[in-house]
Amino acid sequence: MIYLDNAATSYPKPESVYQRIDHILRHTGGNPGRSGHRMALDASRVIFEARESAARLFNIKNASRIVFTKNATEAINIAFKGILRQEEHVVTTSIEHNAVVKPLKRLEARGVQVTQLKVDKNGWVEPKDIEKAIRKETKLISVVHASNVFGAILPVAEIGRICRKKNVLFMVDAAQTAGAMPIDIEALNVDIFAATGHKSLFGPQGTGLLYVREGIEPLPFIDGGTGEDDELVEIPDRLESGTINTPGIGGLGAGIEFLLKEGVKKIRRYEEGLIRQILDGLSGIKGIEIIGPQDEKKRTHLVSFNMQGKDPSDIGYRLDNEFGIMLRCGLHCAPCAHRSAGTYPSGAVRVSPGYFNTADDIEEFLRGVREISCGF
């Protein structure tokens, strides 16, 4: 069994993640931020430390501006719905995930204006096109850091500089990059940052995070929690109503500690090697069409492709059943991106290696694709 579906969720996790979660469940079972007894305080410390680790990983100056969520989708909903008002304008791209597309569609119906910039055939957006799209009502530029279909890493540094210059908020959806490549929130001028916990950050499913720079105060999304007057409750509490997922966030903290210890640069270099191997291998197979850039340095850790005359889900089914290769086929919750790639509605096959995969795993995957392409 070879798992190559890390862009959907990473597997396995580092051993320390499993152990941390089990330890919290068995020994730190209090409700953090609620009761004042020792086990509740221990639980609060779990959350505090995870926040500090995340701040260190992304170079976030004030860890208390990090809000833990259940996934990136919730994080993005909190940001858009808490910040964008009627008549305000947001610029985004045509390769966003449904987690961005759908809340914006709902807000459009409420009078928010949305510009969706087209990408080129590699899923690339020109920073100058973003600059041109800015107008006086523009409140926010929101781009995916790397598309979950094309894999292309967008020029966030340049876009961040444009946003600073034009005094527009800059939001990045880092679901496919957080933990997979170095990200420096300060250097990139990112104001709002959404990530999922269960992909390259090595946390368990059920975790995500949202960073909002000081001075940006989204309205509460889920109302509840402590206190009487919401306006007096500060971030992160204001955006974390209800009992928080202590074991999950503790596990996410352990995942981030693993990243800090291994070094994201080293992980990135290793995964680039696997992606190079995939690109080279696939390019040598007749009838394969790769979506997105051919250069592994321009990609996050995923490659989507199609095989002429074959349905992507058939390929996935055969890879799983005949070769024990697990990956994801179809639209990847990003029908817009597949429209941009010209692969709607059947989608594509997506292979996404992780830090625990080996060159042998990739070789086995390529062997499977080769055999399927020959029809045996």
Add this chain to the structure above:
Amino acid sequence: MIYLDNAATSYPKPESVYQRIDHILRHTGGNPGRSGHRMALDASRVIFEARESAARLFNIKNASRIVFTKNATEAINIAFKGILRQEEHVVTTSIEHNAVVKPLKRLEARGVQVTQLKVDKNGWVEPKDIEKAIRKETKLISVVHASNVFGAILPVAEIGRICRKKNVLFMVDAAQTAGAMPIDIEALNVDIFAATGHKSLFGPQGTGLLYVREGIEPLPFIDGGTGEDDELVEIPDRLESGTINTPGIGGLGAGIEFLLKEGVKKIRRYEEGLIRQILDGLSGIKGIEIIGPQDEKKRTHLVSFNMQGKDPSDIGYRLDNEFGIMLRCGLHCAPCAHRSAGTYPSGAVRVSPGYFNTADDIEEFLRGVREISCGF
């Protein structure tokens, strides 16, 4: 160390919950409902089975009407914000948790009408007062099943009958009762049901659930997920956008299986005994004022109290530090309920035993309270 804070979060969990979560993390790491490979399908099965178990526990006919959430607060937000429209009227009580009070306050600002019925000194609401409060714009009656401050179990059967008769939706916040006492959604005529996973259902923190009867279709709350057109995505998927908390929900499933195996009636009987012991013991201590009913049969598994002339948080601090007793003091995220009890703003001490506590634990707690009351 004696844990008596089960109304904040239950501790410990059954061994099977720890084991299930660890097993899912280590062996069922796929993304449920996303990819089609075997480990993703295994993960889908985890979610499916938890839904079936929850349906069995609450006598819910169609398990697919159960939506998994991150906590009860999210569940309640989904229901209110997805169902209530401008000019519509909702009837609730003056002892609700912030998870109910705050979203209703926000909706009031958007034109929803809210009637908050006063409770008597035991935290009791007369069904006939609820009936009287219903008017032609009334869409929903929403009551807490048992207050997290008073502990009093509200007459949900009678209220349910009134709602059926008057053709008004009936919603129950069962955060303090789900798993702690038998609940039959059909028999009680409940249309919308919110529960937290990490209290008496023995799931981990980060889990909750919402049931919505067929025919009730809340608008999506968190937009995203699969598909292009939200209207075509059905419940539960429509209300579960983003990657779901598979290990957490699997753990919740294990907790519910434990309840089904032990029998909630047996658990309820056992906890009633502990509550009787607490009520008897506290009644014999000079200067103790108990909030809510004196009859253990009219209470869920918690007792809030004050000691004349003492600050509740001082009592909690001393119980923790001198006697190793963990419980929760203050306002319990329910300032309205404490106003109703006349204990705002200092709140109360709340002791909440669980199925894994013993009579000796309660005796030790009572010894602590006695010693503190004597000032040594």
